[in-house]
Amino acid sequence: MFTEHIGKCSNKVKNIVERSAVKKFVEAIGDPNPIYWDEETGKKSRYKNNIAPPTFPRVFDYGVINELKLPSKGLIHGEQIFHYERPLLVGEEIICYSKVEDYYEKKGSIGKLGFLVIKSYGEDPSGQIIFTSTQTIIITEAVRKAMIV
Amino acid sequence: MKKLIELQVGDSLGEVQLNPVSRLDLIKYAGASGDYNPIHTIDEEAKKAGLPGIIAHGMWTMGNLSKLFTSYYEEGFIQDYSVRFKGMVFLNDVITLKATLKERIGNKLRFNVLAVNQSGNEVVKGEVVFSQY
Numbered sequence: 001m002f003t004e005h006i007g008k009c010s011n012k013v014k015n016i017v018e019r020s021a022v023k024k025f026v027e028a029i030g031d032p033n034p035i036y037w038d039e040e041t042g043k044k045s046r047y048k049n050n051i052a053p054p055t056f057p058r059v060f061d062y063g064v065i066n067e068l069k070l071p072s073k074g075l076i077h078g079e080q081i082f083h084y085e086r087p088l089l090v091g092e093e094i095i096c097y098s099k100v101e102d103y104y105e106k107k108g109s110i111g112k113l114g115f116l117v118i119k120s121y122g123e124d125p126s127g128q129i130i131f132t133s134t135q136t137i138i139i140t141e142a143v144r145k146a147m148i149v
Numbered sequence: 150m151k152k153l154i155e156l157q158v159g160d161s162l163g164e165v166q167l168n169p170v171s172r173l174d175l176i177k178y179a180g181a182s183g184d185y186n187p188i189h190t191i192d193e194e195a196k197k198a199g200l201p202g203i204i205a206h207g208m209w210t211m212g213n214l215s216k217l218f219t220s221y222y223e224e225g226f227i228q229d230y231s232v233r234f235k236g237m238v239f240l241n242d243v244i245t246l247k248a249t250l251k252e253r254i255g256n257k258l259r260f261n262v263l264a265v266n267q268s269g270n271e272v273v274k275g276e277v278v279f280s281q282y
Contacts, residue, residue, distance in 0.1 A: 021181075024180070029209065029212035029215075030167065030216065031212070035222050047222075051222065053212065059181070076234075077234055079234070082227075087226045087227075
């Protein structure tokens with residue numbers, strides 16, 4: 001039921017690495033290093049700026065993939081991969097979108113598990129990729145059946 | 150603090166033990182990340198989903214784990230960070246974060262990274278490739 005969506009992309013959305021959002025995020029993951037929020041530390045660093053932590057892209061808006069409907073409940077986050085060309089800088093603009101990379105099913109102890117792979121991209125305004133984020137979502141047979149009803 | 154350049158294969162970065170997971174930790178992460186899936190914050194919703202209680206966002210644990218590398222930002226950056234979510238994290242679990250240098254190829258340092266609970270079970274396991282400047 002997801003195979004037909006492989007290759008579909010979302011619309012592109014402009015996001016800003018907001019200073020207050022980064023501060024709130026690093027507080028939530030207990031990583032209060034001043035490189036993330038103190039302007040002086042940022043200026044004196046090799047980045048000449050504050051940076052965002054590697055899992056920060058969780059907060060970005062990646063647009064909507066047409067017709068891809070995911071259940072609101074019962075999804076399991078199985079794997080997560082981030083790849084960076086450089087750290088994200090506080091204040092910069094990042095253009096984000098996602099793509100359905102793959103879908104496959106495997107037999108498990110609780111029936112056939114579905115694995116949906118969504119790859120998300122973050123580009124600078126000139127179109128250079130800064131990061132990619134690949135998530136594998138596990139959808140159990142029970143959850144898939146509930147979707148058909 | 151040792152510089153990463155001095156680290157030998159097999160050496161570990163300083164372990165970090167987190168405070169017992171609290172509901173407020175997860176409410177804060179929900180707000181900061183925008184992930185309001187109620188199985189992370191509301192008991193009844195977690196029970197409806199067949200869980201014994203609320204569980205931490207996998208990304209909360211993954212986010213915590215990366216802080217082992219934060220103080221090295223002048224030496225390099227996390228180029229690749231990949232994990233599997235292997236076990237659930239429940240309220241009051243005590244999570245310990247670990248990173249061990251597995252190999253060094255040129256300016257790339259490949260670490261095994263791990264978050265384990267108080268029973269020694271792996272909850273998040275993966276790799277960090279730290280690229281040195």
